[in-house]
Amino acid sequence: MSNQHLSNTLFSELGLPEVLQKGIEAAGFTHCTEIQSQALPIALAGGDVAGQAQTGTGKSAAFLLALYNRLCTDPGPQDRRPTQPRAMIIAPTRELAIQIHKDALQLGQFTDFKLGLVYGGTGYDQQRKMLEQGVDVIIGTPGRTIDFLKQGLFDLKAIQVFVLDEADRMFDLGFIKDIRYLMNRMPPPTERLSMLFSATLSYRVTELAYEHMNNPKPIKVDPDRVTVERIREVVYYPSNEEKVPLLISLLRQLGAARSMVFVNTKHVGEKVWSWLEGNDFKVGVLSGDVPQPKRERLLQGFKDGDLEILVATDVAARGLHIPDVSHVFNYDMPQDAEDYVHRIGRTARAGASGDAISFACEEYAYSLLEIHDYIGHEIPTEHIDHDNLVTPKPPVKVDRPLRRGRAGAGGGRGNAREMGRGRPQPQRFERHHRPAPPASVQTAPSSLKEVPVTQVAPSKPKEAPAQKMAPTRSSPDSAAPNKTKLRSRRSETPAIG
Numbered sequence: 001m002s003n004q005h006l007s008n009t010l011f012s013e014l015g016l017p018e019v020l021q022k023g024i025e026a027a028g029f030t031h032c033t034e035i036q037s038q039a040l041p042i043a044l045a046g047g048d049v050a051g052q053a054q055t056g057t058g059k060s061a062a063f064l065l066a067l068y069n070r071l072c073t074d075p076g077p078q079d080r081r082p083t084q085p086r087a088m089i090i091a092p093t094r095e096l097a098i099q100i101h102k103d104a105l106q107l108g109q110f111t112d113f114k115l116g117l118v119y120g121g122t123g124y125d126q127q128r129k130m131l132e133q134g135v136d137v138i139i140g141t142p143g144r145t146i147d148f149l150k151q152g153l154f155d156l157k158a159i160q161v162f163v164l165d166e167a168d169r170m171f172d173l174g175f176i177k178d179i180r181y182l183m184n185r186m187p188p189p190t191e192r193l194s195m196l197f198s199a200t201l202s203y204r205v206t207e208l209a210y211e212h213m214n215n216p217k218p219i220k221v222d223p224d225r226v227t228v229e230r231i232r233e234v235v236y237y238p239s240n241e242e243k244v245p246l247l248i249s250l251l252r253q254l255g256a257a258r259s260m261v262f263v264n265t266k267h268v269g270e271k272v273w274s275w276l277e278g279n280d281f282k283v284g285v286l287s288g289d290v291p292q293p294k295r296e297r298l299l300q301g302f303k304d305g306d307l308e309i310l311v312a313t314d315v316a317a318r319g320l321h322i323p324d325v326s327h328v329f330n331y332d333m334p335q336d337a338e339d340y341v342h343r344i345g346r347t348a349r350a351g352a353s354g355d356a357i358s359f360a361c362e363e364y365a366y367s368l369l370e371i372h373d374y375i376g377h378e379i380p381t382e383h384i385d386h387d388n389l390v391t392p393k394p395p396v397k398v399d400r401p402l403r404r405g406r407a408g409a410g411g412g413r414g415n416a417r418e419m420g421r422g423r424p425q426p427q428r429f430e431r432h433h434r435p436a437p438p439a440s441v442q443t444a445p446s447s448l449k450e451v452p453v454t455q456v457a458p459s460k461p462k463e464a465p466a467q468k469m470a471p472t473r474s475s476p477d478s479a480a481p482n483k484t485k486l487r488s489r490r491s492e493t494p495a496i497g
Contacts, residue, residue, distance in 0.1 A: 009037035014044060017072045019110040020065060027106050033058035036065075038219045039195075044069055048194045048216035050209040052201045054345055057221055060103045060165070063089070063195045067161045068108055070193050071136065076160055082134025084158035085116070088186075089139045090179065092169040093315065094119040094292060095299070100165065101139045113137055120144040121292030128153060142170075142178035149182070159186040160193065167198040167205045168338075176208070189214040199338060231344055235358040235368070235379040243359055244275050245389045247331060250357060251281065251309070252390070256327040258302070261311045262343050264332040264364070272311050272331055274395035286312040314339055322346065327355045333364035337374035340367075 009032040011024045032040065035053040043049050043066035053059045067087050076086055089104075091097040101117045108115070118127050118140030127144070131153040138145065138154075148154065162183065170176050186192060194213040198205045201218060209216050238246050251259065261276075263269045266287040273285040284298040284307045301307045303322055314334065325347045334340045340358075347354025358379065360368055372378050 006031040007034055007037040014040055016044075016065065016069060019072065020068050020107065022110045023107040024065075026109065029061070035059050035219065035221045036062045038221070039063075040066060042217050042219075043193065043195060046193060048189070048213045049196070050201060050206070050213065050216040050218050051195070051197045052199070052218070052220040053197060054199055054221070054341060059197045060100055061107060063163045063165070063197065064100070064104050064107050066193065066195065067137070067163060068111060068113070070161050071113060072111070074160060077158060080158045083131070083154045085135055085138045085154055085156070086158060087137045087161040087163075088145075088156065088159055088182070089137070089163040089165065090142060090145065090182065091139070091165045092141065092173050092175060093166075094121060094141055095295070095315070096166065097139055097141050098296070104137070104139060115139060118145050118148065119292075142175045142182070146178055146181060149185075156182065156185045157187065162186060162192055162194045164194075164196045167196050167208065168200050168202060171204055179208070180212070183212040199342070230353045231347060231356050232353070233344070233356045233358070233379045234382045235360050236382055236384055237360050237365065238384060240362050242384065242389070243331060243361055244272070245392055246359065246384060247272070247329060248275070248279050248392050249388060249390045250329070251276075253388075254327060254355070257308060258305070258322075258325050259309050259327040259329060260325055260343075260346050261309060261329045261331050262334070263311060263313060264335065266313060268332060269311050269313060270398045271395070274398050275392060276309060276311070278395040279393050281309055282307050283309040283311060286310060286315060288313060288315045314343070325354065327357060330356070330358035333358055333360055333367040333371070335364070335367055337367070337370045340371045341375065
């Protein structure tokens, strides 16, 4: 592991309380990273911080140490109730909240602060009971946290420290109203320490910082130093049919013992999983609708080495600290340039090096221009050695439950139409929706054309030409039959929008 990502600032020089210094030493830290060396002196002195830093830079330790220092040095109001937490950390995803909680337990293992982890998807009753008993620090996601707050299980009147991590992601996921809801129920910005961290300090993030924080000090860490210098990037240009053979070939050639394969959709993730599983790889698949207990089992199995490969959507692009990820594959190029940086940031963490391999296929190659503009350089191109592409074994079958009201395993609208449950057929429409003739009009049983009774001579049944006579003005169906049929077909066309 390299130490190039570290600064010359020692944690022992920051004047932290002894219980925190013991936690730092137990974690094996001696020198600060760049974001820590810039943010900690300001936050320890009581100043608010708005920091720009990518994942893997040590920002979690920066705000956790500042938070613990504030709680150790300022006991807060004496009349504080147990259900009034002293600090709150909000993260956009469950995985990031869980990771922050683990880091907090490690750094604060010699303190006596009670930590509460609050997130959706599981453990509702346990979390509720925990909050009723009282905690010092709440680490959670916005939705479940606000749910418990509105139930009156706790209030935010005694908050001394507030941390907002991945603020840009909060905007992307539509959580920003929830964040403002929480911050408006805390003490004024001048009476608490506030820290905000984001991959980019965009206008909307900066506006939020200056609206709800006490003149925060902006701090920026050059993203190029964090990712590009220690990650070997390469891009291939396969056809859609070559992506699976190329992925399997590279995994075998490179000996990628612990790799992450990113896709853009759950459906493609299941497809990639089925091919890798069928070709003797130990692989798991992670997407947004995977139940939380299963998510945690998958991630733990990947960390422990039980799984060699983790196929994932962008739900795993942020907040996951998985050591020793050797390779990141962009099976699908991300459609957002920032997501590219977050994806490849899963490797080369804590000063290590890693490889980021991207497939610019026919469908997603257009994303490269925006990615190149964002990272400030072009990704080197590698040519496909078609002679060494393996012929993969067949994929395993993906079992998908049949969703109610949908046809076929895919559940798409096209499948429903193929099975006759989509747009109504013309004959069916004409049979059920044709208006009934009035009482003065009879319909000949052997013909679709309507003939007034007064013009049919019952004593001369052989006069068939009478059926060709045009309807009189007294008939409401005076239009020609072919026009009636045309109107019926037009009415079948569904309205757009």
